[in-house]
Amino acid sequence: MAFLTPRERRTVEAFAEVFIEGDAEVLEPGQVAQNVEAHVSAMRSKRIRSLHVLLWAIEYLLPLTVLRPRFSRLPPAARKRLIERRITGPRAILRSLSKLRVLFLAGYYDDPRVQADIGVHRTRAVESLRLAPLAVRPPGADEHTIEADFCVIGSGAGGAVIACHAARAGRSVVLVEEGPQVRGKQMSGRENAMSALLYKESGLQSTVDFGMSVLRGACSAARR
Numbered sequence: 001m002a003f004l005t006p007r008e009r010r011t012v013e014a015f016a017e018v019f020i021e022g023d024a025e026v027l028e029p030g031q032v033a034q035n036v037e038a039h040v041s042a043m044r045s046k047r048i049r050s051l052h053v054l055l056w057a058i059e060y061l062l063p064l065t066v067l068r069p070r071f072s073r074l075p076p077a078a079r080k081r082l083i084e085r086r087i088t089g090p091r092a093i094l095r096s097l098s099k100l101r102v103l104f105l106a107g108y109y110d111d112p113r114v115q116a117d118i119g120v121h122r123t124r125a126v127e128s129l130r131l132a133p134l135a136v137r138p139p140g141a142d143e144h145t146i147e148a149d150f151c152v153i154g155s156g157a158g159g160a161v162i163a164c165h166a167a168r169a170g171r172s173v174v175l176v177e178e179g180p181q182v183r184g185k186q187m188s189g190r191e192n193a194m195s196a197l198l199y200k201e202s203g204l205q206s207t208v209d210f211g212m213s214v215l216r217g218a219c220s221a222a223r224r
């Protein structure tokens, strides 16, 4: 099921049309909206629901500040002025919405057609690194206690190394990870898909005032 309603999709297209600009844009606003839709649909974060409220505010509240009824029905020049004054400009009231800007920029620049146009060369596919799956043993239904020498919380750069050294030293280790287990074949090297899959809250964590992104990984993977 689509994340964006038809009305929200119109707002996204109208926003993308004037926000992504250049001499020769490779994508139509509808194609940027399609990429935004795919990106947000892949996100695993409750915060993504606030995008509905935000798009509603852009469509109906933002134009009220210039006494106009709806964002998507404004002429392009008026939409562009509104975005600059209220969202991106130095005195904009919604300037802290850094995530919104990133969403639109990623919707454009993560597209293979755009990357071919601007000469982005892809690195070798991560699946060729032969990531081996971790042997995960979920606890049984009536298993309330697991005995081990060590319990390591988090399978990140620190925890994974500690768990590995402890196991190699002959200790039994329980490694607890809150993120999903990611396999090599899921590693596409595409920024939108990977940030949605690998980052805590799919990359949506930010400071309380939304001014800065707080990027943290949350997953487990193993490499041979």
Ligand SMILES: Cc1cc2nc3c(=O)[nH]c(=O)nc-3n(C[C@H](O)[C@H](O)[C@H](O)COP(=O)(O)OP(=O)(O)OC[C@H]3O[C@@H](n4cnc5c(N)ncnc54)[C@H](O)[C@@H]3O)c2cc1C
Residues within 6 Å of the ligand: 153, 154, 155, 156, 157, 158, 159, 176, 177, 178, 179, 215, 216, 217, 218, 219, 220
């Ligand atoms: C976008 C980005 C790019 C980076 N690039 C580089 C780089 O190029 N070179 C470099 O040296 N460093 C880089 N870093 C920094 C590096 O990733 C971190 O310094 C390093 O991962 C920190 O290791 P850590 O073990 O402390 O935490 P993490 O690697 O973040 O691991 C913490 C793990 O614990 C899990 N966890 C947290 N809380 C719980 C809980 N309550 N229960 C269960 N599991 C939990 C998380 O899901 C996560 O998997 C980068 C970081 C980011 C975000």
